[in-house]
Amino acid sequence: xxxxxxxxxxxxxxxxxxxxxxxxxxxxxxxxxxxxxxxxxxxxxxxxxxxxxxxxxxxxxxxxxxxxxxxxxxxxxxxxxxxxxxxxxxxxxxxxxxxxxxxxxxxxxxxxxxxxxxxxxxxxxxxxxxxxxxxxxxxxxxxxxxxxxxxxxxxxxxxxxxxxxxxxxxxxxxxxxxxxxxxxxxxxxxxxxxxxxxxxxxxxxxxxxxxxxxxxxxxxxxxxxxxxxxxxxxxxxxxxxxxxxxxxxxxxxxxxxxxxxxxxxxxxxxxxxxxxxxxxxxxxxxxxxx
Numbered sequence: 001x002x003x004x005x006x007x008x009x010x011x012x013x014x015x016x017x018x019x020x021x022x023x024x025x026x027x028x029x030x031x032x033x034x035x036x037x038x039x040x041x042x043x044x045x046x047x048x049x050x051x052x053x054x055x056x057x058x059x060x061x062x063x064x065x066x067x068x069x070x071x072x073x074x075x076x077x078x079x080x081x082x083x084x085x086x087x088x089x090x091x092x093x094x095x096x097x098x099x100x101x102x103x104x105x106x107x108x109x110x111x112x113x114x115x116x117x118x119x120x121x122x123x124x125x126x127x128x129x130x131x132x133x134x135x136x137x138x139x140x141x142x143x144x145x146x147x148x149x150x151x152x153x154x155x156x157x158x159x160x161x162x163x164x165x166x167x168x169x170x171x172x173x174x175x176x177x178x179x180x181x182x183x184x185x186x187x188x189x190x191x192x193x194x195x196x197x198x199x200x201x202x203x204x205x206x207x208x209x210x211x212x213x214x215x216x217x218x219x220x221x222x223x224x225x226x227x228x229x230x231x232x233x234x235x236x237x238x239x240x241x242x243x244x245x246x247x248x249x250x251x252x253x254x255x256x257x258x259x260x261x262x263x264x265x266x267x268x269x270x271x272x273x274x275x276x277x278x279x280x281x282x283x284x285x286x287x288x289x290x
Contacts, residue, residue: 007179009040010172013149015137018045019129020072022053022061023202026153028187029176031196033151034068038176042151044071044136048128050080050120052204054218054225060199067196073136075128080120080204081232085239098243104208104236104253120204130168143170151176157183206232208255215256216267229255230263 018033020026033042045068047061065072084100101120129150133139137148148171154161155177162175177187188198201214206229210218219226233255240253256265 007181009176009179010149010174011146013147013172015133015148016040016042016151017133017136017148018042018151019153020045020047021125021153021202022047022057022064022199023153024184024187024191024199025155025177026202027060027064027199028182028190029151029153030064030068031194032176032190033070035194038151040149040151040176042070044073046073046075046129046132046136048125049074049076050124050204051076052079052081052206053202054200054205054222056200056222057202060197064199073132075132077124077128080124081206085232085235087239087243096243098240100236100240100253102204102206102208104255105257105259106251106253107259130171133171137170139170146170146172148172149174153177155184155187156181157185205229206255208257210255212265212267215262215265216269219267230261233262 018026018030020030029038030045032038033040061072061074080101084098084102087096087098089096101123103120133148133150139148146169150171151174154175159178162178182190191198203210203214205218205225215226218229233253236253236255252259254260255262258265
């Protein structure tokens with residue numbers, strides 16, 4: 001499906017479900033559906049729980065359930081944190097290994113830092129939602145008829161994330177926020193204009209894709225969640241050492257791109273470090289900053 005095609009609703013189907021992450025965009029979409037601003041009768045929403053979201057996400061999800069009239073189904077593929085720390089043993093070779101799902105950063109030698117592949121989204125988000133929709137929508141084995149529309153809260157400013165559903169001929173994707181050309185900022189403004197609080201950012205507490213701003217927010221506003229991320233990193237390194245004592249396969253895993261212990265990373269802002277931040281928009285034409 002092209003970007004142009006996603007700007008209009010797909011053909012109607014018997015079932016319509018929202019993939020709910022409980023963050024800004026999907027929460028806004030859920031409430032827009034409740035307000036009938038999306039011309040679709042939604043059957044419900046599905047939230048895939050990694051069991052590792054910040055406490056504020058679960059608190060908001062509890063509140064959101066009270067704000068919508070359709071059911072929100074919570075499903076899970078297990079505890080992502082525990083699964084990432086579990087040392088396994090190969091039945092074929094007898095060798096220990098760590099099947100970590102998250103894309104942690106790893107360093108073996110100086111100049112050889114890299115990031116591992118990500119499996120958490122597919123295994124702990126996409127697959128649980130797909131399996132839940134199969135049951136909720138009575139999808140038959142081998143069914144090729146498209147009977148399910150899966151609404152996804154991707155906004156206009158992140159259109160590059162738009163992907164068609166794979167290996168599910170019985171389901172089609174729909175992006176209502178793209179249809180309305182709504183950005184993340186638009187979603188926040190819609191929530192405020194309709195008297196709702198701004199939803200929290202939905203992501204696991206230990207997600208290596210956090211930028212410094214998000215790590216800083218977690219550390220200053222949610223100290224307990226940040227402390228859990230610090231503990232998880234240490235446990236991950238210990239489990240990795242147990243699976244790979246010589247460090248020949250994975251090296252040392254870290255959650256921050258600097259490949260430094262999270263608790264030692266300088267997360268202060270440029271201003272806090274004494275750097276001057278110029279506002280090019282307040283003088284001349286700002287061309288000097290290009």
